[in-house]
Amino acid sequence: MSLSGGYPGMAGPPAQPKKRPTWVVGVVTIVSFVLLLWLIELFDALTGHQLDNNGIRPLETDGLTGILTAPLLHANWEHLIANTGPALVLGFLVTLAGLSRFLYATAIIWIVGGLGTWLIGNVGAPAYNGVVIETNHIGASGLIFGWLAFLIVFGFFTRNIWEIVIGVVVLFIYGSILLGVLPGTFGVSWQGHLCGALAGLLAAYLLSGPERKTRALRRPVRPPQLNT
Template sequence: MKTKEEFQFSNGVILFPIFFVLFIWIVFWIEIRFGIDFTTYGIYPQTLKGLRGVLFSPFIHSGITHLYHNTIPLFVLTAAIFYFYKPIAWKVLIFGILLSGLITWSIGRPSYHIGASGLIYVLVSFTFFKGILAKHYRLIALSLLVVFLYGSMIWYVLPIKEGVSWEGHTAGLITGMLFAIIFKKEIAKPKKYNWEEEGFKEEEDPFLKHFDEHGNFIEYKEIEEEQPTIHYTFKPKSKDEE
């Protein structure tokens, strides 16, 4: 995004989400290939050792189903963040992982909390609330699309399913909403028309000059009469000139 008024596609919009998701799959492959269990590197609330999970938990998953359900929305949402919010994308991702992880560590049950779902809730929450606050038609459309695709996720911020870290989901929801407010000024703004700019003078606008003060169209001939006209005449060539 060159300016705050326009969006711009770049290689990073696709490359980083691909590498991010690929790294998560590689971690899972290492667990399967070498018989290693990284679960103990997840967040274990209110213990000093469990703090390391704030950094490591988004990359650890309990199984192929858990991994599949997390990496697809993670790819889509990360790509959307880098396209629509490129100047603050890294801040949202890095601080989103840290803050949501710390909140989970503070309020979570005494169990290992793993998976990228906390970060996914950060991105869903941030994208939704940011689009509403931005008042930009594209960002509002993105918010509505996120609601359509992932709106049902809201139920999992409640303890309705055993074995699911609703605390991590709640932490992500809160974090995303806070970021939408904190980064309120760093949003893309829709382009303004001439008449919306400060210092605009109607009489100088090339389009509005074709209308009178009552909004009636002025015929082109009337305007043409007010402008100086230059006439060109051509005489036939003489035989000498030929």
């Protein structure tokens, strides 16, 4: 007689596939994304960097398509190498909030940050004979600034202790690069950095909605006070 229950000789219920740990999914996701950036830059280098013309060109209708392509493009290998480390670290940390939240946060930062760059990308741009020189914004740094801002504030919205700790550690290690949202170095898109960071704050607020709603429901309702 079978000791596992059911009838003798019958197979038990099919085993459920083991779920991969969150950190494994995060590593695979962000490494795949960064690998894609390197493959695109390799193709771009081999074809004379013609892809770089597809960045965000502010206030030009044909520059709107750059919102979708700009984070995938880099001016040269040095530009890509500078973005690779922060992208791996910060992108991975965002995946720890859950893959769906990572995807939604990235989409918000990508689109909203890109649209903001399209709107203000010419602010502070050099001019020649009173005419602003056309700018072309490319690179994943706007996305990186968005992930950074997301990580710093997300825990304070969710009130999750580990997410707060991650935010504090990230602020301590990477906080100085937030100065990149200010006008400064020529050729660096501070507009893209600023809009990416603001989009990251928006993503953190929107995606912390379930925790904020739960916290609001737990808040005791005070009875009305009647004066006599």
